[in-house]
Amino acid sequence: MTMNCAEWEEKLNAELDGELSDADRAPLEAHLAACADCRRTRDAIRAQSAELENLRFDSKALEERIIAAVHAETAPRRGGFRSLTVLTAAAALIVVATLLFLPPDERATQIPRPAMVLESATGPVEWAYRDRWLPFAPGNAIDPGTTLRTTEAAKCEIACADGSLLRLDRATEVQFQEPRRIHLRKGQLFATVYAGRDPFRFTTEDGALQTDAGILDLSTRHPKAVTTLAVLAGEARIAERPAPPDNRCVNQKPIERSAMDPLLQTRWINDLLRLRDKNDPEVMQRVTGLLTRVGRSDFYESELRAFGERGAPGLLSILNRTPDSWDDVHRRNAARVLADVAGPHEVESLAKLLRDRDSDVRNAAQRGLVRITGVNLKEPEAWEAWFKGNQDVWACPKKE
Amino acid sequence: MNGSDGDLVSAVRNGRREAYDELVRRHAAKIGAVCRSRIGARGPVEDMVQEAFLRAYRGLASLDEPDKFGSWLYGIAIRACLDWLKAKERGQLSFDALGDPDGLRRTGPVEEPDRNARLHDQIDALPEPYREVVLLFYYRKQSYQEMSRLLNLSPAAINARLTKARAMLRERMAGAL
Numbered sequence: 001m002t003m004n005c006a007e008w009e010e011k012l013n014a015e016l017d018g019e020l021s022d023a024d025r026a027p028l029e030a031h032l033a034a035c036a037d038c039r040r041t042r043d044a045i046r047a048q049s050a051e052l053e054n055l056r057f058d059s060k061a062l063e064e065r066i067i068a069a070v071h072a073e074t075a076p077r078r079g080g081f082r083s084l085t086v087l088t089a090a091a092a093l094i095v096v097a098t099l100l101f102l103p104p105d106e107r108a109t110q111i112p113r114p115a116m117v118l119e120s121a122t123g124p125v126e127w128a129y130r131d132r133w134l135p136f137a138p139g140n141a142i143d144p145g146t147t148l149r150t151t152e153a154a155k156c157e158i159a160c161a162d163g164s165l166l167r168l169d170r171a172t173e174v175q176f177q178e179p180r181r182i183h184l185r186k187g188q189l190f191a192t193v194y195a196g197r198d199p200f201r202f203t204t205e206d207g208a209l210q211t212d213a214g215i216l217d218l219s220t221r222h223p224k225a226v227t228t229l230a231v232l233a234g235e236a237r238i239a240e241r242p243a244p245p246d247n248r249c250v251n252q253k254p255i256e257r258s259a260m261d262p263l264l265q266t267r268w269i270n271d272l273l274r275l276r277d278k279n280d281p282e283v284m285q286r287v288t289g290l291l292t293r294v295g296r297s298d299f300y301e302s303e304l305r306a307f308g309e310r311g312a313p314g315l316l317s318i319l320n321r322t323p324d325s326w327d328d329v330h331r332r333n334a335a336r337v338l339a340d341v342a343g344p345h346e347v348e349s350l351a352k353l354l355r356d357r358d359s360d361v362r363n364a365a366q367r368g369l370v371r372i373t374g375v376n377l378k379e380p381e382a383w384e385a386w387f388k389g390n391q392d393v394w395a396c397p398k399k400e
Numbered sequence: 401m402n403g404s405d406g407d408l409v410s411a412v413r414n415g416r417r418e419a420y421d422e423l424v425r426r427h428a429a430k431i432g433a434v435c436r437s438r439i440g441a442r443g444p445v446e447d448m449v450q451e452a453f454l455r456a457y458r459g460l461a462s463l464d465e466p467d468k469f470g471s472w473l474y475g476i477a478i479r480a481c482l483d484w485l486k487a488k489e490r491g492q493l494s495f496d497a498l499g500d501p502d503g504l505r506r507t508g509p510v511e512e513p514d515r516n517a518r519l520h521d522q523i524d525a526l527p528e529p530y531r532e533v534v535l536l537f538y539y540r541k542q543s544y545q546e547m548s549r550l551l552n553l554s555p556a557a558i559n560a561r562l563t564k565a566r567a568m569l570r571e572r573m574a575g576a577l
Contacts (some may be wrong), residue, residue, distance in 0.1 A: 013563040017537070019555070048570055052520065057436075057539040059429040062446050066453045067421045068429060121462040128478065134475035137459030143486055153464060302508050 003031075005038055012042050016049055037235050104212075115140035115179040122271055123154030142176050149173040152186070155272050163194040169268045184227075188219040189268050193234070211236040213394050217266050230265045263289055263300070270303055278310035287314025294333045301337070309343035316349050319361065328358060335364035342368050347394040354380035409466035412457075418476060420460075424453055429540035430550070431477045436539070437532045438481035441520045448484060452477035474550055524574045530565035533558060 006253035126133040128147040172187025199210040206227040214234020220227040293300040411419035435448040544555035
């Protein structure tokens with residue numbers, strides 16, 4: 001095959017860049033010996049390259065500046081919305097009241113921030129850039145018009161400037177049309193919506209709904225585009241008709257109510273909750289919600305246990321509540337799970353439970369202490385004396 | 401500090417923040433080229449590079465394949481530049497408030513400032529795929545192999561783009577004289 005001069009020009013560039021293969025070297029030299037045009041091109045490329053070398057970027061000062069900025073970076077940015085969820089009827093009422101009546105000034109942070117920010121993700125999140133999908137990292141602002149998707153391995157949380165919170169399940173694609181206006185192309189989203197000037201509007205291939213404030217779970221499975229809605233708190237209006245806090249299909253086609261326990265419907269958010277601090281109120285609420293259902297199906301206990309040590313504060317909140325408002329079955333379940341999931345920070349709390357009124361709770365606390373510490377003592381007094389002598393190892397760090 | 405990008409990412413995740421310093425040193429010039437190609441020599445290139453690294457640091461936990469830190473960072477840098485361009489369109493930014501107006505520090509002799517300025521203008525005027533390879537190559541000499549990994553192109557395609565970019569620049573610089 002004979003190459004033309006345009007093709008030899010690529011070889012000339014490769015030679016200049018130190019990228020010419022050994023196999024091409026001799027043929028190139030032979031061609032140059034015979035072709036005056038290519039010799040001129042080679043000289044022009046060399047002269048040009050000497051000029052372009054002046055572009056060389058001395059990044060030393062910039063590197064030091066970036067390193068200093070990274071060192072100055074403290075905790076990841078966090079919004080102020082984290083204490084909200086609704087998983088039990090009582091909690092629902094409280095949260096709805098909070099959503100509806102908290103004055104806007106108290107909801108907003110003092111620092112202006114983007115309308116939406118990707119707060120956290122369990123795996124890769126991508127945004128549509130021309131005809132490509134590019135990585136989208138937590139901390140990035142989400143501009144109106146942006147389309148984001150979670151991969152099969154990722155779920156994510158998005159914070160809105162109005163305090164609202166959106167969560168996307170795996171394999172979900174959402175277009176953020178403008179603040180408080182979201183189009184769910186496929187997948188599933190969970191939204192905690194605060195009251196704002198305008199209703200929060202969601203659309204899917206099936207239709208539209210809006211809410212002034214509330215907590216809802218919206219799921220659409222492409223390409224069949226069957227959209228289901230669960231309103232966990234507040235009120236959502238499908239098209240122009242109000243929907244009760246219930247499950248309805250967006251096309252006004254009723255769906256079966258089976259398996260529509262809110263904890264079941266929204267079980268997918270547990271992976272995101274597990275990323276949070278164990279004292280996060282939403283984590284504690286979910287833990288207590290799951291606990292009240294232990295015994296109905298194995299799912300609830302396995303989900304509860306999957307929180308691991310993060311579930312301990314929620315379980316302890318049930319066991320330590322004064323006055324004791326939880327029935328004995330729930331308290332015993334809490335103690336039983338706690339004995340298996342509690343960590344070193346719970347040693348002091350477990351030691352206190354050795355004086356609980358319920359022997360099942362006491363026995364579970366004993367079992368947990370032995371598991372964590374490797375020490376096997378019998379009486380509460382012995383444990384208390386042991387703890388006093390080992391506080392430097394086992395005492396729970398004080399909260400800031 | 402030695403090791404692959406993946407090793408360094410793992411070290412940062414395990415609490416060794418200084419490992420990120422090495423990632424900065426490895427990638428700053430390359431990301432400078434990317435940002436420069438997206439927002440032009442007169443944009444706040446250094447601010448964008450810093451923003452990209454900060455965003456990457458905050459999001460390091462979400463990086464699924466640590467060995468692909470470079471291409472992941474590349475996407476973040478593009479996003480940071482796009483955010484800036486959008487904010488600029490909305491009139492939310494003051495150019496005066498953002499660093500060195502030339503955006504860059506260059507080494508080498510400062511000769512014929514007019515010709516240098518023309519060269520930068522002509523680079524900025526290249527179509528983006530060509531501008532990108534020129535800047536990646538000359539900011540901090542990247543091998544074809546390194547560029548091909550970053551841009552998801554074959555080394556032959558990198559060679560073809562550089563060839564075309566240089567030819568366009570020669571033609572335009574000759575026409576600008």
